[in-house]
Amino acid sequence: MPREAGVPSGTLIMMVLQVLRNGPLHGYAIAQRIHLLSGDELRVEEGSLYPALQKLLMQGWVKAVWAVSESGRKVREYHLTVSGRKQCEAEVNEYERMAAAVKAVLKGAR
Amino acid sequence: MIWRRLYYLPRRSKFERELAEAMSAHQEEMGGPRGVGNTLRLREEAADIWGWGWLEEWKQDVTHGVRVFRRSPSFTITAVAVLALGIGLNLALFQILNGAFIAPLKLRDPETLVRLFQNSKFGFSSGVNYNVAQFIKTETDVFTGVVFEQRAQMGWRDTAEQVAVRFVSANYFDEFGASASFGRLFHDGEDARASIVVSEEFWRSHLAGDPAAVGSKVFLNGRPATIAGIASFYGVRNSTSIWAPIENIEYFYPGSPLKSDWHSRNVDVYARLRPGGSLDAAKQALITPIAELGKVRPELEDQPWIDLSSGANHFRRPVDDLETAIAISLLMGIAVLVFSIACANLASLMVSHLSARAAEFQMRANLGAGRARVLRQLLTESSVLVAAGLIGGWFAGYAAATLIAANTGAPFEISLTPDWRLAAGASAIGWLALLIVGLVPALRTIRGENKNRMQRVLVGVQVTSSCVLLLTAGMLARKFQDVATADLGFQFEDIAVLEVSLSQYGIKPAAAANYWAALRDNVASDPRLRGVALATTVPLGGSLNEGSFDRDAPGLKVVRMTVDAPFFSLFQIPLLSGRTFQAGDTRENAVIVSRRLAERMYGSPNVVGKAFPKSGEGPRATIIGVAADAKLLKITATNTAESYSPMMPDNMNDALLMARVDNNHLDALRAAANRVNPAITPAVHWMRDDFESRILAPKLMGFGAVAVGLLALSLTSLGISALVAYSVSLRTREIGIRMALGARAESVLWLIVRGLTWPVVIGASIGAFAVLGGLSTVLQGEPFFVDSSDPLAIAGALTALIVAALGASLGPAARALRIDPSTALREQ
Secondary structure (H helix, E strand, C coil), X not given: CCCCECCXXXXXXXHHHHHHCCCCEEXXXXXXXXXXXXXXXXXXXXXXXXXXXXXXXXXXXXXEXXXXXXXXXXXXXXXXXXXXXXXXXXXXXXXXXXXXXXXXHHHHXX | CHHHHHHHHHHHHHHHHHHHXXXXXXXXXXXXXXXXXXXXXXXXXXXXXXCCHHHHHHHXXXXXXXXXXXXXXXXXXXXXXXXXXXXXXXXXXXHHHHHHHHCCCCCCCHXXXXXXXXXXXXXXXXXXXXXXXXXXXXXXXXXXXXXXXXEEEEEECCCCEEEEEXXXXXXXXXXXXXXXXXXXXXXXCCCCCCEEEEEHHHHHHHCCCCHHHCCXXXXXXXXXXXXXXXXXXXXXXXXXXXXXXXXXXHHHCCCCCCCCCCCCXXXXXXXXXXXXXXXXXXXXXXXXXXXXXXXXXXXXXXXXXXXXXXCHHHECCCCXXXXXXXXXXXXXXXXXXXXXXXXXXXXXXXXXXXXXXXXXXXXXXXXXXXXXXXXXXXXXXXXXXXXHHHHHHHHHHHXXXXXXXXXXXXXXXXXXXXXXXXXXHHHHHHHHHHHHHHHHHHHHXXXXXXXXXXXXXXXXXXXXXXXXXXXXXXXXXXXXXXXXXXXXXXXCCCEEEXXXXXXXXXXXXXXXXXXXXXXXXXXXXXXXXXXXXXXXXXXXCCCCCXXXXXXXXXXXXXXXXXXXXXXXXXXXXXXXXXXXXXXXXXXXXXXXXXXXXXXXXXXXXXXXXXXXXXXXXXXXXXXXXEECCCCCCCCCCCCEEEEEEECXXXXXXXXXXXXXXHHHCHHHHHHHHHHHCCCCCCEEEEHHHHHHHHHHHHHHHHHHHHHHHXXXXXXXXXXXXXXXXXXXXXXXXHHHHHHHCCCCHHHHHHHHHHHHHHHHHHHHHHHHHHHHHHHHHHHHCCCCCCCCCCHHHHHHHHHHHHHHHHHXXXXXXXXXXXXXXXXHHHCC
């Protein structure tokens, strides 16, 4: 049974950037994609997704444009900008480095 | 990032709308909203990321504040008006202070400017001979520029008024760095014949501040001249009304000896050092040329040399004299007092206003607003008031300063364009107001205090300030009453003065004596002119020769007059004993003293035949007569006496003629002078005009002080009235019970007014002590000379204060008596 937890702290921005690398998505789709990719492990709440998206907008890492969803609704689609792509790479690299380090510690201490 | 945040700021409603739409689309995709009601909160949290949330809150507070104030318009209008007037008054006076004392002197490169003195073994002189200065200017290269200036008094328009004129070289304005407000000034190498430049001060007072005055024709000493421009320049000590080109002096003074004379040293000369040059080097460099000049100019038989000193010392700040400084400081003090009353008053009103809103604050607290949040809201509200007051005050101050500048012929410079000092002053005043009107009542409100102790302290402060103002006003008003109605001891009603600077026309003292003798004959033969006298100083006029005798009559200022024999009969000053001057009297052997001088110096009015002054070395004159006291020059002063010396032949160039003129025939006097020498244009005016201008200052001070005192009193009454009303509202229930139990009206009244007794008594005592113990010593001296023990002034001020306090408390107190016990008990 999936636990359906919130996302680990500090990783939401990175994950949003990462899922946008494959093309623009609207808010609900971003949440869905993260949910799916995590194997139903992670659920992104509105209450944390939209502040994160506002932050991305403010940093200039994404751009928002109006579009029409598959279901025919008018939605805000978020596009990754060039600086957003760079930021994504930097964050992913940093995260992987940290994760490896944490893993090593856990393994060594076992 | 900061740019994106700023980009967001003006577009945030669009951004927020987009956010809201995106979020609602999100919810629809999810299949309808889950938690109704929290979407707004989620949206706000998301929008907060941009960091402008505080702005929203502030905007809410401002909107709320505006709404609150709109709901109580009378409170708001009163508060803003009081703040605007208080701030405006302070700003206007601060502008004057700023222009007078604080703002830097307007003078180009003062460090390279020097003043020249022509000294010789026979004596020192502050002036330089015109031709010597011309020689330095054209024949040496010690300086890059040499500026000339000669002072004169000339008749303005119909010559009824004498104005201060300076004849200056064409480079005057450029060297000193003055610029034209309108029109153009003099410049080197330009022909400026018969044109003059007018000071801004004079332009405002005499030409109605009309820019069209430039290019118009006016008469100076009866000769037409064109106004080339208006200059705002204060220049050398003593104010100047008009500048005229010195090259052209013969046009205004036919026969002027200035350019041919090598003896007199009557030109003030300034010069500009060469870049890098020093004062001492310039002095050294002048020695040889001046010695060479002495060889070719035998007139310079006293072998002069030129001394230099720093030039900037000779330039004045717009206000350099102590009297004006005292007067302005006093005004500033008054303004601050009035403002403190106004603010204390507003704070008191604010407390009442806020206590009426107690329920609102209770509700906010219940909804989870912290004290800090409520405090911020209250401060925002009061800063709305203060901001409105500041805007109003800025305009009021501008208007007041303009009014003062236009009506006083201000001896100070008022810059009407705001500078940073004024802005700093305004914001300081604003913060002070916010502190008193905003913070104090707000703190009290959030603490939930319900006592009116603070309001009583505020009333005490107001009473103190009002008391100070009223006592001062009473004394100044009484002084004016005294001056305006007092017998000065001489008759001047029908007397006209004729003055002319004969030396400017190249007339020597011997010829001057002939001029006056001929004029005296002409006056004697005209039936419209009765009685004539000569003196070097005209009573009620401008210049004053004053001395003191510390050993023989300490504290007494003696006005020294030089007059001829008929002076006493012309002015109807009785000779109490002895005789008037006669042939053979000289200033070394004869003197007439006033009764007061006799009594103070010798202890008796019978002093004819005694030596004057009583003690002292060297030759002393003999007292030949004792005249009645006459306040000839300082009509407000209480510490003066007079001494009279006879006119001597060498006084003839400084003489003035006074004549009793029938039926306003001023033209008869002018015609008499014209028959003696038509080339000479004397100025003629009435002594009563001098009197009017002499009492102008006490009049303005008296009326101004009374007006301010009444303003303060009415503000204070307002404050007292508000306090009583407030305390009645707090005690409605208690009063109701007392009434129900059969208390009498007096005891209820006393219950209400009792709280006021101490604030009023203590406030009035502090105020009275401040005035009678400290301020009155300032007011007793120059230039006020008030009688600080005048019982009428003191009693009047205190009575006004007590009557106003009682009157103000009566209305709300009477309302308390009408309280219906049953209604009162049903409350709460």
